[in-house]
Amino acid sequence: MNSKRAWIVWGIGVLAYLVAVTQRTTFGVAGLEATARFDATASILSVFTVVQLLVYAGLQIPVGVLVDRFGPRLLIAGGAALMVAGQLQLASAESVGAGIMGRSLVGAGDALTFISVLRLLPAWFSGRRIPVLTQWTGIVGQLGQIASAVPFAYVLHRFGWSTAFVSAASLSVLIVVLTLIFVRNRPPGAPSPVLLPLRQTATSLAEAWRQPGTRLGMWTHFTIQFPGTVFILMWGFPYLVSAEGVDPSWASALMTLFVVVAIICGPWLGSWVGRHPLRRSTMVLLIAAAMACAWLAVLLYPGPAPLWLLALLVAALAIGGPGSMIGFDFARTYNPGRRLGTATGIVNVGGFIASLVSMYLIGVVLDVLNARGFSGGDLYALESFRIALAVQFFVMAVGVAGILRTRAQARARMADDGVRLPPLRQAIARERQRKQVERGARQAERKAPERENDK
Numbered sequence: 001m002n003s004k005r006a007w008i009v010w011g012i013g014v015l016a017y018l019v020a021v022t023q024r025t026t027f028g029v030a031g032l033e034a035t036a037r038f039d040a041t042a043s044i045l046s047v048f049t050v051v052q053l054l055v056y057a058g059l060q061i062p063v064g065v066l067v068d069r070f071g072p073r074l075l076i077a078g079g080a081a082l083m084v085a086g087q088l089q090l091a092s093a094e095s096v097g098a099g100i101m102g103r104s105l106v107g108a109g110d111a112l113t114f115i116s117v118l119r120l121l122p123a124w125f126s127g128r129r130i131p132v133l134t135q136w137t138g139i140v141g142q143l144g145q146i147a148s149a150v151p152f153a154y155v156l157h158r159f160g161w162s163t164a165f166v167s168a169a170s171l172s173v174l175i176v177v178l179t180l181i182f183v184r185n186r187p188p189g190a191p192s193p194v195l196l197p198l199r200q201t202a203t204s205l206a207e208a209w210r211q212p213g214t215r216l217g218m219w220t221h222f223t224i225q226f227p228g229t230v231f232i233l234m235w236g237f238p239y240l241v242s243a244e245g246v247d248p249s250w251a252s253a254l255m256t257l258f259v260v261v262a263i264i265c266g267p268w269l270g271s272w273v274g275r276h277p278l279r280r281s282t283m284v285l286l287i288a289a290a291m292a293c294a295w296l297a298v299l300l301y302p303g304p305a306p307l308w309l310l311a312l313l314v315a316a317l318a319i320g321g322p323g324s325m326i327g328f329d330f331a332r333t334y335n336p337g338r339r340l341g342t343a344t345g346i347v348n349v350g351g352f353i354a355s356l357v358s359m360y361l362i363g364v365v366l367d368v369l370n371a372r373g374f375s376g377g378d379l380y381a382l383e384s385f386r387i388a389l390a391v392q393f394f395v396m397a398v399g400v401a402g403i404l405r406t407r408a409q410a411r412a413r414m415a416d417d418g419v420r421l422p423p424l425r426q427a428i429a430r431e432r433q434r435k436q437v438e439r440g441a442r443q444a445e446r447k448a449p450e451r452e453n454d455k
């Protein structure tokens with residue numbers, strides 16, 4: 001536990017996730033080239049992304065079950081191999097069908113990676129380190145977006161479509177090799193988990209689902225991952241540029257702000273969760289409230305919103321990425337190790353379903369308003385976007401209701417087990433006292449050498 005070997009295993013796991021995020025986002029960078037290569041319309045191009053996300057979300061639970069059965073090593077290597085196949089297929093694809101096939105393989109390989117990497121953490125690390133490392137896994141993985149936006153885009157524009165996708169595939173070949181050489185499911189000598197017979201898999205899945213802590217994790221992921229995903233992956237750029245009239249270079253700067261805020265918040269949230277495991281859901285609700293208030297302020301602002309308010313919105317949405325990782329922490333702490341992959345898979349479905357539903361509904365509302373003449377011929381008019389983006393409040397309300405319901409169920413189970421949650425005021429007072437004691441101890445430590453010198 002926590003050994004040098006553990007850091008190597010985790011490092012390769014995180015690299016595998018970073019490369020998966022790179023493969024996930026390469027197609028977005030190649031949008032213009034894809035339009036020409038496949039002679040496709042914008043809506044056909046969006047099918048590539050939607051199919052990829054659907055495959056990803058649809059595979060989360062089966063993959064969770066497989067991680068518990070075969071261990072993360074095989075799944076991380078298998079996921080990378082699938083992504084090699086997908087990117088090579090895309091490199092040679094010349095028809096829409098062949099291209100979608102490639103993206104589906106990438107979605108499948110990607111689906112195998114993240115929850116397998118998270119599954120390595122409790123096997124190799126202990127204690128409060130786990131929530132912090134969970135956050136770092138998410139953060140470092142997001143840097144894969146930069147790998148596709150900068151070096152991949154360079155190779156694409158300089159050497160063309162096939163070379164770019166073959167180069168991307170070669171990154172995943174490296175991951176297959178590194179994983180097979182260095183990654184092990186558990187430290188040497190650690191007992192292997194008891195494997196359930198195959199027919200009990202359904203029972204284990206049902207048990208993971210029945211555990212309110214798993215569903216609390218799923219609703220957490222559902223509620224606070226989607227607003228940021230919807231903004232970054234689909235509607236943020238057209239909203240900022242076409243509706244709010246933001247200059248494209250400022251819109252890009254806001255997108256960068258999103259990544260920076262997520263990177264800053266992640267470790268802080270991780271250590272906070274480690275210190276206050278019984279207050280995780282309160283933090284989740286506070287993050288959801290911050291996102292809802294930020295959207296409300298922007299959507300109700302008369303006329304185009306000022307840049308500072310848009311920056312505030314982006315910062316609030318960015319907290320959702322690391323915030324949603326609290327969902328995986330619920331899965332980890334409420335489930336025994338033998339079904340942790342399954343529970344993690346259930347949690348990870350939440351955010352992607354909410355994102356797909358919201359992306360689709362926002363598009364539908366924009367289309368309807370345009371067809372009825374409300375948008376005055378401008379599909380992306382500010383007034384239309386105000387109404388369409390408000391759809392997110394309904395999705396968020398469903399999520400918050402899910403959190404409150406499952407939280408009450410989880411607390412009732414804890415009470416049955418004799419764990420009582422102290423009132424919030426008492427917890428805050430205790431935290432203040434702890435900080436005072438720590439400060440006092442630090443001051444005393446600082447004064448001790450001075451006293452020695454005075455002697």
Ligand SMILES: N[C@@H](Cc1c[nH]cn1)C(=O)NCC(=O)O
Binds near residue numbers: 114139225266
């Ligand atoms: N919440 C995200 C990851 C994240 C962490 N920080 C910012 N984003 C998540 O759930 N990711 C799942 C995946 O497969 O990427």
